[in-house]
Amino acid sequence: MRLTVSHRTHYAYDAPVPYGLQQIRLRPKSRPGQLVEDWNIDVAGGQVEVSFEDEHANTVDLVSFAPGQTEIEITCRGTVEVEDKAGVVGHQGGYVPMWLFQRSTALTKAGPLMQALLDKVTRGADDLDTLHALSAQILDHVPYSTDQAAADLTAEDVLKAGHGVCQDHAHVFITAARAMGYPARYVSGYLMMDDRVDQNASHAWAEAHVPTLGWVGFDISNGISPDARYVRVATGLDYRGAAPISGMRYGNAAEDMTVSLQVQQQ
Amino acid sequence: MAKKPDYFDEMYGRGSTPRAPFEDYAKWFDGENNARLLEKSAEAEALFRLIGVTFNVYGDPDAAERLIPFDLVPRIIAAREWAKVSKGIEQRVRALNAFLHDIYHRQEIVRAGRLPAEMLARNDAFLPEMIGVTPPGDIYTHIVGTDLVRTDDNEFYVLEDNARTPSGVSYMLENRETMLHMFPELFSKIKVQPVSQYPQSLRRSLMACAPNACSGRPTLAVLTPGIHNSAYYEHAFLADQMSAELVEGHDLRVVDGRVAMRTTRGYKPIDVLYRRVDDDFLDPLTFNPDSMLGVPGIMDVYRAGGITIANAPGTGIADDKAIYSYMPDIVEFYTGEKAILNNVPTHRCSDPEALKYVLDNLADLVVKEVHGSGGYGMLVGPAASKKEIAAFRIKLEANPGNYIAQPTLALSTVPILTDAGLAPRHVDLRPFVLVSPQGIEITPGGLTRVALSEGSLVVNSSQGGGTKDTWVLEE
Numbered sequence: 174m175r176l177t178v179s180h181r182t183h184y185a186y187d188a189p190v191p192y193g194l195q196q197i198r199l200r201p202k203s204r205p206g207q208l209v210e211d212w213n214i215d216v217a218g219g220q221v222e223v224s225f226e227d228e229h230a231n232t233v234d235l236v237s238f239a240p241g242q243t244e245i246e247i248t249c250r251g252t253v254e255v256e257d258k259a260g261v262v263g264h265q266g267g268y269v270p271m272w273l274f275q276r277s278t279a280l281t282k283a284g285p286l287m288q289a290l291l292d293k294v295t296r297g298a299d300d301l302d303t304l305h306a307l308s309a310q311i312l313d314h315v316p317y318s319t320d321q322a323a324a325d326l327t328a329e330d331v332l333k334a335g336h337g338v339c340q341d342h343a344h345v346f347i348t349a350a351r352a353m354g355y356p357a358r359y360v361s362g363y364l365m366m367d368d369r370v371d372q373n374a375s376h377a378w379a380e381a382h383v384p385t386l387g388w389v390g391f392d393i394s395n396g397i398s399p400d401a402r403y404v405r406v407a408t409g410l411d412y413r414g415a416a417p418i419s420g421m422r423y424g425n426a427a428e429d430m431t432v433s434l435q436v437q438q439q
Numbered sequence: 440m441a442k443k444p445d446y447f448d449e450m451y452g453r454g455s456t457p458r459a460p461f462e463d464y465a466k467w468f469d470g471e472n473n474a475r476l477l478e479k480s481a482e483a484e485a486l487f488r489l490i491g492v493t494f495n496v497y498g499d500p501d502a503a504e505r506l507i508p509f510d511l512v513p514r515i516i517a518a519r520e521w522a523k524v525s526k527g528i529e530q531r532v533r534a535l536n537a538f539l540h541d542i543y544h545r546q547e548i549v550r551a552g553r554l555p556a557e558m559l560a561r562n563d564a565f566l567p568e569m570i571g572v573t574p575p576g577d578i579y580t581h582i583v584g585t586d587l588v589r590t591d592d593n594e595f596y597v598l599e600d601n602a603r604t605p606s607g608v609s610y611m612l613e614n615r616e617t618m619l620h621m622f623p624e625l626f627s628k629i630k631v632q633p634v635s636q637y638p639q640s641l642r643r644s645l646m647a648c649a650p651n652a653c654s655g656r657p658t659l660a661v662l663t664p665g666i667h668n669s670a671y672y673e674h675a676f677l678a679d680q681m682s683a684e685l686v687e688g689h690d691l692r693v694v695d696g697r698v699a700m701r702t703t704r705g706y707k708p709i710d711v712l713y714r715r716v717d718d719d720f721l722d723p724l725t726f727n728p729d730s731m732l733g734v735p736g737i738m739d740v741y742r743a744g745g746i747t748i749a750n751a752p753g754t755g756i757a758d759d760k761a762i763y764s765y766m767p768d769i770v771e772f773y774t775g776e777k778a779i780l781n782n783v784p785t786h787r788c789s790d791p792e793a794l795k796y797v798l799d800n801l802a803d804l805v806v807k808e809v810h811g812s813g814g815y816g817m818l819v820g821p822a823a824s825k826k827e828i829a830a831f832r833i834k835l836e837a838n839p840g841n842y843i844a845q846p847t848l849a850l851s852t853v854p855i856l857t858d859a860g861l862a863p864r865h866v867d868l869r870p871f872v873l874v875s876p877q878g879i880e881i882t883p884g885g886l887t888r889v890a891l892s893e894g895s896l897v898v899n900s901s902q903g904g905g906t907k908d909t910w911v912l913e914e
Binding site: 192194196222223224225226227228233235237267268269270272273275276410419420421 | 543544545546549556559560567568569570571692693694695696723724728735736739740742743744745
């Protein structure tokens with residue numbers, strides 16, 4: 174499937190920002206099953222200072238605000254050809270040792286509520302069955318709802334809230350999978366939802382590592398493994414490591430963010 | 440016949456006549472009057488207090504209290520003794536750098552089964568952000584302070600490898616300067632290898648590690664957490680001596696793909712940053728987001744090859760006390776040679792069998808926190824009361840993985856000057872090692888720390904230790 178993406182993130186400030194930086198992880202990579210035909214990032218109100226590849230092979234751009242700016246806009250446009258691989262991403266390359274994906278992070282620390290969830294998960298005939306059962310159990314336990322109190326919830330917070338968005342589901346899945354002995358990671362990306370062109374937000378899912386297949390994706394919120402409608406952009410140990418945009422700024426200006434995202438089949 | 444002393448004294452050995460390196464000094468000392476030397480000692484303290492006052496000007500009313508006592512009897516090491524020690528240090532530092540490169544790349548040492556993966560996996564000092572990063576010149580630890588103790592004529596042990604931001608070099612330099620000022624005649628009688636070149640060596644060594652982005656003559660800066668840091672004086676001193684800029688995090692910004700400092704003529708890019716800020720505080724964008732001491736974005740610029748950070752982030756993994764116990768293997772794995780310097784036999788309390796042994800022998804062992812430093816949170820079994828041992832036992836049993844234990848070493852002594860003349864006190868030694876692509880340079884001697892109370896084995900300045908000038912004799 175050939176997908177075109179247009180993703181604009183606009184930040185407006187109620188006072189000039191004297192100095193600010195944003196770290197952006199918004200460059201999908203070509204890899205088996207995903208061919209990036211073209212991809213451009215345009216920054217209005219700032220400039221790309223440096224780009225580098227992080228430990229998870231994400232390309233990171235560091236953007237600085239033009240001094241005294243009251244708005245900044247980051248626009249990504251590109252075309253990606255995606256093949257349905259039933260969520261199978263394949264074996265781990267690079268230098269990151271497998272144990273890193275089994276360490277808990279601040280957002281993925283197992284607590285007492287996690288144990289209650291794990292007790293309900295039935296082990297399947299093989300790893301994939303087990304992980305699909307986990308994914309289904311999470312959606313059952315924590316139904317999808319955009320009515321969330323805060324962003325950046327920990328997995329335990331999400332279980333306490335009793336509902337969540339894709340990011341929350343991914344965190345609960347990662348935490349649970351690690352507790353069950355599977356290396357797991359967070360994925361940020363795009364999903365073309367069949368019924369609409371305008372998507373309300375970029376998407377997130379999780380990957381777990383099984384010995385036979387390597388990394389396999391699980392979109393918990395939609396109860397499936399990613400197919401040809403999914404563009405995989407960045408991975409990390411949790412949201413913070415794969416966040417599309419994270420930043421800091423000096424001064425006290427309040428921030429207002431608006432996102433406009435279109436994913437279409439060509 | 441008198442009982443043979445339990446400890447090796449570097450001046451008198453185990454007898455009563457001076458050992459060769461101390462012969463000339465002993466002759467000079469015998470011709471001196473103790474009262475005059477005590478006066479000199481007071482003079483030295485006044486000199487240091489003067490420096491303390493300079494310190495005070497920077498705004499710390501308690502600076503004078505931070506004065507570390509100085510003893511004017513030098514510790515003297517023969518050239519041939521030093522040759523062996525420095526060869527051992529060089530070997531160890533080469534291994535440390537190779538180890539750091541390896542664990543942030545292929546981890547061959549883990550694949551080879553010589554180091555358990557848990558040693559890295561359960562260690563906060565291992566920085567995932569450094570995976571795959573090769574610093575300019577492939578140097579991770581530009582400055583190392585290898586803490587040594589001596590137990591006999593030919594026995595030196597490494598206590599720890601300070602591979603993150605070793606401090607204390609300003610004391611080494613000032614101790615020598617004070618001795619030269621007070622006893623010029625001694626230095627004409629006895630040929631001592633100089634140490635005053637250290638700041639220039641440091642400058643040269645850091646400049647040799649400039650990043651690819653550097654065009655022309657490298658610009659060097661020292662990053663300090665600021666005036667409230669206990670080592671601020673040293674940061675300011677070294678910056679001054681190296682003709683480098685002394686900067687704080689808020690002086691720096693990312694400008695045109697580089698980390699740059701504000702000057703009267705706009706922003707100027709820094710090529711090599713000698714940072715005295717810990718990893719966690721270095722970059723709020725990558726590490727602790729609440730840090731006010733660091734430079735947002737510096738890790739991004741670093742990973743893109745725009746700046747050299749000395750020492751590299753993530754080097755703390757190499758001076759971790761649990762990793763320490765593997766150092767003989769690490770040296771052998773990367774250099775193909777047996778370690779020249781001894782490692783203190785170390786029991787890792789994470790291992791149940793070792794823990795049992797440690798719990799059964801607490802009164803004879805030194806128990807340290809794996810990540811601790813400065814002599815805090817440790818138990819010196821032979822010097823501890825039954826109550827202290829019982830309290831420590833509870834802490835140890837609650838979190839055994841947090842501790843290692845070592846036998847108490849018979850630390851050598853060097854005399855200090857007291858009202859009643861010379862009296863032996865236990866010492867250690869921190870030599871300062873500089874690493875660059877051009878080689879490894881070790882300043883002859885280093886900082887000798889001395890436990891001032893009789894019988895004490897704890898030399899840390901935070902625990903009542905003092906310092907001495909350290910002499911390595913010319914050949």
